[in-house]
Amino acid sequence: MNGHLQTQPGLNKEARPVLRAPVQVKICGLQPGDDLSFAEHPLVTHVGIVFVPASRRYVPPQQALSMVSQVAGRASAVGVFVDAPPAELRSTAAYCGLQVLQLHGNETPDLCARLRSEGWQVWRSLAAGEVANPAHRTALVQLLRTFDGAVDAVLLDAAPPRGAAPGVNGGHGQRFDWTALPGLAAALADAGIHIPIWVAGGITPENTDELLSIFRPVGVDVSSGVETAGRKDPQRITALIKAVSACNRLHPQ
Numbered sequence: 001m002n003g004h005l006q007t008q009p010g011l012n013k014e015a016r017p018v019l020r021a022p023v024q025v026k027i028c029g030l031q032p033g034d035d036l037s038f039a040e041h042p043l044v045t046h047v048g049i050v051f052v053p054a055s056r057r058y059v060p061p062q063q064a065l066s067m068v069s070q071v072a073g074r075a076s077a078v079g080v081f082v083d084a085p086p087a088e089l090r091s092t093a094a095y096c097g098l099q100v101l102q103l104h105g106n107e108t109p110d111l112c113a114r115l116r117s118e119g120w121q122v123w124r125s126l127a128a129g130e131v132a133n134p135a136h137r138t139a140l141v142q143l144l145r146t147f148d149g150a151v152d153a154v155l156l157d158a159a160p161p162r163g164a165a166p167g168v169n170g171g172h173g174q175r176f177d178w179t180a181l182p183g184l185a186a187a188l189a190d191a192g193i194h195i196p197i198w199v200a201g202g203i204t205p206e207n208t209d210e211l212l213s214i215f216r217p218v219g220v221d222v223s224s225g226v227e228t229a230g231r232k233d234p235q236r237i238t239a240l241i242k243a244v245s246a247c248n249r250l251h252p253q
Contacts, residue, residue: 022248023212024219026078026198027226027237029057030067034232039075041241043248045219046100047071048078051092056230057223064096078102078123086111093120102155113150123198125155132180141187148193155221156181158201175202181215205239212247220244 028048083105
């Protein structure tokens with residue numbers, strides 16, 4: 001299932017397919033000093049900055065402000081938070097000029113809806129877990145139902161590995177069972193839930209085609225998969241963009 005096929009009004013589904021937008025790219029976990037020139041590429045729609053103090057990728061707001069200014073007008077700046085006090089979350093987002101709030105903790109649908117009503121886009125990150133298990137898939141669909149209308153997108157990621165620092169819920173380079181995504185998308189459609197889905201966790205330039213041949217999310221969110229020795233590698237970012245571009249051409253539907 002791809003979720004990116006539409007038809008011309010008045011034509012049957014076999015008639016003239018209209019291809020929807022290509023899969024987008026978000027590079028997350030950026031740090032001061034990283035080369036941000038990749039944000040000029042049209043496929044790179046978002047860049048992510050981590051505001052979780054326990055993370056090795058944590059960026060203080062004062063430094064994040066400069067990074068956001070460097071990508072202004074090219075990519076949307078996403079702030080990654082985990083159970084930050086709402087007042088702190090709002091002040092950081094306003095100070096840094098963030099466009100998107102990506103929430104990875106226990107943030108409720110009510111909080112997400114309130115932040116959204118205040119003008120921010122809100123993405124809720126959820127662990128896909130054993131999504132191939134029917135019982136787990138049903139539970140995940142029920143959870144996603146509570147966020148329908150409260151968020152702009154859901155980011156499906158692998159669960160943190162055992163031993164991960166508390167609160168560091170992403171960026172571990174772990175993948176989940178991508179083959180279960182079409183079944184999840186079908187279950188969401190059957191339930192009348194229409195939340196845009198991004199996929200994160202273990203995505204690299206080398207396995208992008210595998211993911212996108214199975215399922216076409218709105219976008220892919222990549223951090224460790226484009227790093228070398230713990231820092232963003234411009235060559236790997238370029239390779240990822242090329243891989244997504246190739247998949248958009250090879251699997252346009």
